[in-house]
Amino acid sequence: MQEVLKVSGMTCQHCVDKVEKFVGELEGVEHISVHLDKQEVAITFNPPATLADIKEAILDAGYTLA
Template structure:
């Protein structure tokens, strides 16, 4: 299952790594692909994810989830 999110505030490779690391640590997540140019984050998981958990992970990385 792939869910796409839009993340605001990422500007560099460190940003990509921070978001990938935090979101990738969520239970059930098997892959995270970040497109820095568009701010799109594609999350592959083995079950539906709680948007609040994804938002909290993105916030922990220092960025804003702007839509789910």
């Protein structure tokens, strides 16, 4: 599955690294692409990862879903 999420609060490379770390730790996540300029995170994933898990990981990293 592929999803693109709008994420608020990302401002620098540290933010990119943090989102990639939190989401990337989920089993089933295959690829993450963070676009600071668009405030978007594109994720490719398969079960057992779910969209809810990914959203929760982004929130746990300290960012807001738009």
